[in-house]
Amino acid sequence: MQQGRRPLLAVLVAAAALLAACGGGGDPIGPKTAISRVVVAGDSLADSGTFGARFTVQNSADPANPFPVFSEIVARNFDVTECPFFVATSATNVVNNPTAGCTNFAVGGGRIRLHDTDATPDLQQTSVPFQLATAGQAIGTYAATDLVLVDGGGNDAADLVTAFLGAGTGAAGLQNYQRFLSQQLDAATLQATLAPGTPAALAAAAGLYMQKLADTYYDAIKVNALDRGATHVAVLNVPDVTLIPALQPALAAVSNANGGGTAGATAAATFKATVQQWLQAFNTELAARVGSDSRVAIVPFFADITEEIGNPASFALTNVTGTACSALGANVNAGAACTSAALDAAPPAGLAAGWWRTWAFADPLHPTPFGHQLLAASVNRALARAGWL
């Protein structure tokens, strides 16, 4: 039997060698859905260069390759490069980009509200519904390989907070607040809600405003994307703006108006909770309108930014309250002012070059490049869960 054993062993070894040869690594596994075009609408978070610079820190080391905003990071993961559909010829004039094929319609300052009521009307291109309508007309019918990415509501919410706080300052402020609310609420609803004339009534009207704003947001997405054949639409809900640096002065003002100290802190906390209710009214309505539509993936921006700011260490963030560009006395709207080289050269006490890379905010409204990476990861998690990535 000694002879009989050897052929069997030889066969076993040969078979194992053959099977093992089938192994090996390779290229990364591609997305579950082939996306060849990313269509974006929204505000400064998603704006890929309408005004030239992105609304974040500028890349001094490689100006030709600016630090990308979240929508660009999401697109690049599908091997898609974005360019802005709208381009500014001045701070107050925006035209269509003569370069064909650009499908990022987001514009810094973007808002969901359709009209504005103050003395200096906003550029119509900052209306997210206008952006979506323009995109719909430009594209015609969406393809199964299109990803539509929409963000909005953050600036609207900040405007609402300002208008609401102004209502407590006198008759002119109250009138302005009513005019602001009338952008979304019809006269009868507005009158009925404000009739008691109490602060609670004013706050209730704000909640209704945000709820109606979600309808406006969803309707614009439905008419201009879903009804035009879009099957992959990722919609960011509204973030908790009470956590961003831009809202802290408002909260401090509420505290001060209530005498500061413990009483002030309590009043500020109550106001913060009230604003969060307005934001949740928006998000609840948006989720209800989307329902179980598998063509739409809601990105839980509210929950995700809350988690990031609540667990900075987990996200490798070293600062979630400060604004990096403040070290230069700059914000990112000026474009070129807040550069990586300038930040590296001006570290706050005790910090070394590169310090700003682990901060969440570049200025009171806008994330750092890493903040954009965190937001992109949040969007991508929703896309992956929808089975698109």
Added chain:
Amino acid sequence: MAHKKFLLAGALALAAAGAHAQAAGTWFGGIGVTHIAPDVNSGNLSAPSAPGTQIDVSSDTQPTLFVGRMITDHISVEVPIGAGFRQSIRGAGAIAGVGEIATVRVLPITVFAQYRFLEPTSRWRPYVMLGLTYAYSYGERGSAALNGVNPANPPGGDTLLDVDSRFGFAPGLGVTFNINERWFVDAQYAKTFLKTKATLSTGQTIEAKVNPNVYRLAVGMRF
């Protein structure tokens, strides 16, 4: 026709067998199907990541070979031989539902020491065993979903990963049914206690107890 051939082969084997019971000095080998089902207990991916970013590992089934030798009438040594398993690493915890974030090929190299009960000539022989496994991991591939959900992924770039190859103990049990002097059928279960670590090219690490349950059904022969 095939049936008759089988009977003939069986008869010949029986005739030739004579002294080939499961006794000391006997070699044995065979072919089977092995199902490997990880029972994952994942740690959290280190920063930057959402709190509780974890992984799960899918099961896989592959044909495998094995060869062994009876050292005494009761003690045997057995070595499974396979081409390895392709395992899908999926998001869990904070990234539950994102699907496959990577695949890895695992070649478990194992030596089992087995103790077989009853007599070498018994029709049924249950056994217990203890194995030492070296789980060799190779061919790691990340996915677009991994790139996407990893906040440290360089925009437009890829997150690569490396899974550590590790040793683990594998206690188990099984039973051999002797069809005749030469042929047998074998069912086997082992639990491999295996802890490993994956390192991403972006610097984060995650540890997980993979602890696969390994089931094998095989046919073999003595010679």
